[in-house]
Amino acid sequence: xxxxxxxxxxxxxxxxxxxxxxxxxxxxxxxxxxxxxxxxxxxxxxxxxxxxxxxxxxxxxxxxxxxxxxxxxxxxxxxxxxxxxxxxxxxxxxxxxxxxxxxxxxxxxxxxxxxxxxxxxxxxxxxxxxxxxxxxxxxxxxxxxxxxxxxxxxxxxxxxxxxxxxxxxxxxxxxxxxxxxxxxxxxxxxxxxxxxxxxxxxxxxxxxxxxxxxxxxxxxxxxxx
Amino acid sequence: xxxxxxxxxxxxxxxxxxxxxxxxxxxxxxxxxxxxxxxxxxxxxxxxxxxxxxxxxxxxxxxxxxxxxxxxxxxxxxxxxxxxxxxxxxxxxxxxxxxxxxxxxxxxxxxxxxxxxxxxxxxxxxxxxxxxxxxxxxxxxxxxxxxxxxxxxxxxxxxxxxxxxxxxxxxxxxxxxxxxxxxxxxxxxxxxxxxxxxxxxxxxxxxxxxxxxxxxxxxxxxxxx
DNA sequence: ATGAAAAGTGTTGCATTTACACTTTCTATT
DNA sequence: AATAGAAAGTGTAAATGCAACACTTTTCAT
Numbered sequence: 001x002x003x004x005x006x007x008x009x010x011x012x013x014x015x016x017x018x019x020x021x022x023x024x025x026x027x028x029x030x031x032x033x034x035x036x037x038x039x040x041x042x043x044x045x046x047x048x049x050x051x052x053x054x055x056x057x058x059x060x061x062x063x064x065x066x067x068x069x070x071x072x073x074x075x076x077x078x079x080x081x082x083x084x085x086x087x088x089x090x091x092x093x094x095x096x097x098x099x100x101x102x103x104x105x106x107x108x109x110x111x112x113x114x115x116x117x118x119x120x121x122x123x124x125x126x127x128x129x130x131x132x133x134x135x136x137x138x139x140x141x142x143x144x145x146x147x148x149x150x151x152x153x154x155x156x157x158x159x160x161x162x163x164x165x166x167x168x169x170x171x172x173x174x175x176x177x178x179x180x181x182x183x184x185x186x187x188x189x190x191x192x193x194x195x196x197x198x199x200x201x202x203x204x205x206x207x208x209x210x211x212x213x214x215x216x217x218x219x220x221x222x223x224x225x
Numbered sequence: 226x227x228x229x230x231x232x233x234x235x236x237x238x239x240x241x242x243x244x245x246x247x248x249x250x251x252x253x254x255x256x257x258x259x260x261x262x263x264x265x266x267x268x269x270x271x272x273x274x275x276x277x278x279x280x281x282x283x284x285x286x287x288x289x290x291x292x293x294x295x296x297x298x299x300x301x302x303x304x305x306x307x308x309x310x311x312x313x314x315x316x317x318x319x320x321x322x323x324x325x326x327x328x329x330x331x332x333x334x335x336x337x338x339x340x341x342x343x344x345x346x347x348x349x350x351x352x353x354x355x356x357x358x359x360x361x362x363x364x365x366x367x368x369x370x371x372x373x374x375x376x377x378x379x380x381x382x383x384x385x386x387x388x389x390x391x392x393x394x395x396x397x398x399x400x401x402x403x404x405x406x407x408x409x410x411x412x413x414x415x416x417x418x419x420x421x422x423x424x425x426x427x428x429x430x431x432x433x434x435x436x437x438x439x440x441x442x443x444x445x446x447x448x449x450x
Numbered sequence: 451a452t453g454a455a456a457a458g459t460g461t462t463g464c465a466t467t468t469a470c471a472c473t474t475t476c477t478a479t480t
Numbered sequence: 481a482a483t484a485g486a487a488a489g490t491g492t493a494a495a496t497g498c499a500a501c502a503c504t505t506t507t508c509a510t
Contacts, residue, residue, distance in 0.1 A: 181457090181459095205455065206454085206457095209456075
């Protein structure tokens with residue numbers, strides 16, 4: 001067994017998670033940010049975060065923190081990076097692990113968000129954030145963009161059923177560049193895990209647009225390597 | 226200011242770094258692993274790791290730990306992931322951040338490695354490692370492979386000057402598949418940041434092979450986005 | 451009846467990637 | 481001195497993937 005001193009001669013640190021919560025609305029990506037009405041850094045903007053508790057994994061902590069703010073427990077989340085510079089939190093030393101989360105912006109709990117004084121802010125209108133949260137956002141954005149080019153994580157920003165126009169607008173927002181409609185639809189047509197539901201959405205156009213859905217079974221079947 | 230209780234009501238944890246140290250020899254990737262002659266988990270195999278100390282960033286801790294074992298202070302290193310499940314270390318709770326490092330296997334300090342009872346182990350001969358170190362290795366390998374397809378990080382596994390055959394063998398080892406010699410050389414020729422030194426290596430063939438070197442300035446000039 | 455607004459639909463050219471085999475050079479051996 | 485062996489070095493053609501491009505259909509509101 002390990003001698004007791006093996007651990008105890010080393011310092012301990014607070015551990016936190018900070019969450020970069022992405023939403024998609026009006027053709028643009030947004031982040032859910034807190035206008036802090038509490039200390040520390042009261043009055044400034046920050047990411048939603050929280051301390052890791054005893055017996056709680058990092059993933060669980062991130063999930064809890066996001067659920068506290070959104071009421072949603074089933075979000076797509078990924079760890080981005082851990083920030084551990086001494087002095088990154090001017091109060092005490094805290095190691096913080098950043099996670100990004102993808103939210104269908106129609107689903108979050110408006111009461112909870114209001115209670116936390118949180119707001120959806122469009123990507124290009126993001127204010128300066130406290131500590132090293134600016135850098136966390138940059139890193140999370142880069143990582144999410146990369147993931148989106150590799151697998152269809154973006155789907156988690158849309159409702160269960162979505163039109164191809166919605167999907168294209170989403171990917172244009174993620175990649176930050178316009179996409180040719182015909183080429184885009186050709187590519188989607190070749191992905192059998194994005195399937196027509198047979199239903200039609202009439203709210204977004206007079207003509208109506210076919211609704212599609214992501215079929216996780218087909219995707220996992222095709223992509224497990 | 227933050228009330229003192231803001232921090233102090235939350236638990237603290239040990240923080241560690243574990244390092245996946247890659248080398249390249251005889252056409253294969255290897256890892257530098259410890260056969261532990263110390264507790265905990267004496268007798269088992271593990272990654273080189275260490276606790277994060279007061280006033281030391283995670284990156285610094287990883288750099289220190291790798292230098293302790295290899296004597297090398299200038300290695301290419303990247304953070305991979307942080308592992309925080311309660312119980313991942315059966316002794317006490319420890320949050321561990323994994324880093325990978327790339328070593329020119331000709332350069333490390335053999336005395337230090339021997340003193341730590343560490344050994345280079347080929348990728349496909351890696352034994353079961355303690356705790357969650359197996360998973361760390363898988364994650365690091367995937368991340369390093371991805372990085373190698375995007376930018377020439379592999380160069381850090383070779384000496385300053387190298388032949389194109391060495392470089393090709395390295396990339397075959399990283400990607401795990403054979404590469405066509407002519408296509409490979411065509412691609413390298415199009416990268417002006419890999420430049421001929423004018424020197425010739427005569428140790429690896431009778432004919433002799435041109436030595437090349439990575440020009441960081443040209444690379445940064447081309448790739449800064 | 452008409453106009454507006456979004457949905458939907460194929461083809462061609464271009465660029466990139468892949469497949470493929472022989473010659474050159476040198477030295478160690480006979 | 482001749483030769484065999486071993487790795488270095490070199491170009492072309494086919495195929496595939498990617499990018500560019502414009503008009504018709506449908507429906508509802510006016």
